[in-house]
Amino acid sequence: MSPSEVLVSRNTHETDMRETRAELCRLERRDWWLWGTAFAVMVLLTLAVFSFSLPAPRDAAGISFQGQLDLAVRGLLGLVLLFSAYAIYQQILIKRLRHRLSGQMSTIAALQTRAEVFQKLAIVDSLTGLCNRRFATENLVAEIARSERHGYALTVLALDIDGLKQVNDRHGHGAGDLLLREFARCLRKAVRSSDVPVRMGGDEFMVVLPECESQDVYQVLTRLGGLELGIDGEKIPVTFSAGWVQHQPGEVPEQLLGRADQALYSDKRTHKSEEQVRKLEEQIRQGQKMEVVGRLAGGVAHDFNNLLTVIQGYSQSALESLGQSDPQRAKVEEIQKAAERAASLTRQLLAFSRKQVLQPRVLDLNAVVANIAMTLRSLIGGHIDLVTVPGINSGCVRADLGQVEQVIMNLAVNARDAMPQGGRLTIEVADVELDKAYTQAHPGSRPGSYVRLAVSDTGVGMTAEIQARIFEPFFTTKKKGRGTGFGLATVYGIVKQSGGYIWVDSEFGQGTTFSVYLPRLGEGVEPAQPAEPTRTTLAHPDGIETVLVVESLQSLRKLICEFLGMSGYTVLEAASGAEAIQIAEKYQGSIHLMLTDVVVAGMSGRALAQCLVPKRPEMKLVYISSDTDDTILQQGMQQGDVAFLQTPFSSTDLSRKVRDLLDAWRLQDQADSLLV
Numbered sequence: 001m002s003p004s005e006v007l008v009s010r011n012t013h014e015t016d017m018r019e020t021r022a023e024l025c026r027l028e029r030r031d032w033w034l035w036g037t038a039f040a041v042m043v044l045l046t047l048a049v050f051s052f053s054l055p056a057p058r059d060a061a062g063i064s065f066q067g068q069l070d071l072a073v074r075g076l077l078g079l080v081l082l083f084s085a086y087a088i089y090q091q092i093l094i095k096r097l098r099h100r101l102s103g104q105m106s107t108i109a110a111l112q113t114r115a116e117v118f119q120k121l122a123i124v125d126s127l128t129g130l131c132n133r134r135f136a137t138e139n140l141v142a143e144i145a146r147s148e149r150h151g152y153a154l155t156v157l158a159l160d161i162d163g164l165k166q167v168n169d170r171h172g173h174g175a176g177d178l179l180l181r182e183f184a185r186c187l188r189k190a191v192r193s194s195d196v197p198v199r200m201g202g203d204e205f206m207v208v209l210p211e212c213e214s215q216d217v218y219q220v221l222t223r224l225g226g227l228e229l230g231i232d233g234e235k236i237p238v239t240f241s242a243g244w245v246q247h248q249p250g251e252v253p254e255q256l257l258g259r260a261d262q263a264l265y266s267d268k269r270t271h272k273s274e275e276q277v278r279k280l281e282e283q284i285r286q287g288q289k290m291e292v293v294g295r296l297a298g299g300v301a302h303d304f305n306n307l308l309t310v311i312q313g314y315s316q317s318a319l320e321s322l323g324q325s326d327p328q329r330a331k332v333e334e335i336q337k338a339a340e341r342a343a344s345l346t347r348q349l350l351a352f353s354r355k356q357v358l359q360p361r362v363l364d365l366n367a368v369v370a371n372i373a374m375t376l377r378s379l380i381g382g383h384i385d386l387v388t389v390p391g392i393n394s395g396c397v398r399a400d401l402g403q404v405e406q407v408i409m410n411l412a413v414n415a416r417d418a419m420p421q422g423g424r425l426t427i428e429v430a431d432v433e434l435d436k437a438y439t440q441a442h443p444g445s446r447p448g449s450y451v452r453l454a455v456s457d458t459g460v461g462m463t464a465e466i467q468a469r470i471f472e473p474f475f476t477t478k479k480k481g482r483g484t485g486f487g488l489a490t491v492y493g494i495v496k497q498s499g500g501y502i503w504v505d506s507e508f509g510q511g512t513t514f515s516v517y518l519p520r521l522g523e524g525v526e527p528a529q530p531a532e533p534t535r536t537t538l539a540h541p542d543g544i545e546t547v548l549v550v551e552s553l554q555s556l557r558k559l560i561c562e563f564l565g566m567s568g569y570t571v572l573e574a575a576s577g578a579e580a581i582q583i584a585e586k587y588q589g590s591i592h593l594m595l596t597d598v599v600v601a602g603m604s605g606r607a608l609a610q611c612l613v614p615k616r617p618e619m620k621l622v623y624i625s626s627d628t629d630d631t632i633l634q635q636g637m638q639q640g641d642v643a644f645l646q647t648p649f650s651s652t653d654l655s656r657k658v659r660d661l662l663d664a665w666r667l668q669d670q671a672d673s674l675l676v
Contacts, residue, residue, distance in 0.1 A: 128184035140253035190223035383422035391429035395520040418459025543569035545592035576601035
């Protein structure tokens, strides 16, 4: 039964009850009249009976009236009996009416109780137990009248909980209801007994504060601060926006509530701006932290690669000297395998720190994705659908093909791990324009034309806390022993070193999208075709030239000198830049090649080359390093006039690099002599 039906039924029964009461009053008056009449009749009858006990009168003739008196007595007795029967009937009728009236009264009382419950539900919010908007409007009318009559201040405080939707999306609506109930409980404790807290609907609340000035509202807000909610083992701080206004003379409730809403939304806009500033600051701090970690990782990888070169070099030399049946061979092989795994980790560190050697070329990302799609299908497994969406007339980018493929592979593996029960992996290519608004929301990016490579999955998604650390090296969400935490860190470093940007958009339980933005080249630029591998014919398989080795790390320098000496080269050894200059000045013969570290004791490799090359123009240069430090780029690596050997390297890598460079020099000299 609806509340309106209950009220109609209650009114009907109240009408019946009034009619019954009126009838009962009439019956009771008749009852009293009947009892009074019966008493009078009984008195008269008693007197009559008493008079009959006296001697019967006689007439003048002496005849008695006894017979007539007996007849009169019988008539009186019959009348009394009839009157008594009528009185009994009236009493029975009255009793029945009273019983019926008692039942109606019980029914009306029950209906009245139910009507009061429905009326309470109509003005009370069932979830929080606070009054609802209807009651607030009715209450404001009375409070405004009182404030105007007595001249006291009346303030209305409007409140709005921040992040209720995010709590619902992440933890379910049960968690959202818990948040509303807890906030309502704290609100009741924060206000006075004379104040009226109200839930206006959704995540909006209001408090009617009679006899309260605007400045006193801060006390309520202070009591509400610091609320935390524990959901699924996670502490969630409860924040809110607030706006309050004081009643003005002549203002009706609708106008007062409207001004309170305006004050609330003004505060929400301010909070939103502050939140945006906070997010920007957090992104800047995160970028700075990544830069610091990158520099640290690059420095560690640089030194570690030098040590790995020594380990790999001597283990390779040891293997060559050991026979297949030697019991020590297996141990040395394990040393070499461990060194190779360590070298793989340092390569990832260098990728993250953006200090790896790249070979950029013009690429069409549509073609790159199409070529790698078959490999990706076998990598992610049959339980995941791979969807590729090529860009329409998308532009080209300049990047290292192998590194771009590694980016796609790493992102695909990350998506696969996020969908253990299967799902859909989408790789999309499109041209985009990053405007000023986007770059303001993503610190570090610049407006311009880009090609967007988006890798999306329908997996478990990530929380904001995980997103903040997702590109950090050694950070992984996988189970212990199943991830190194280098996959996304490597992606980050490759994209940054390629001049692009990468951002992640994810919500817990709703999948993840990684967006890679690489600068788009101008119109008319054709992607480079894969070059056919060429091999230089070695004029001298065994070295006959002189090589100056400049390396501060003694173990690495000794290893390089040993490798070159075994190949027949004349090796000059220097531990610092000053020592190299002295050797070059004193040595009487030609120095055909100088192999130097990027940074040597006392000076940089570039400064050393600038000092020696003018004096020995025939001398070629090979730089040794584990990273692409800015000094190498400044020395012309991008123009290809400086050779580079990245550590860790093997004796074969060293011999080939030196031999190719010297043979190319000899071929060029022969061509020049023919022209002369």
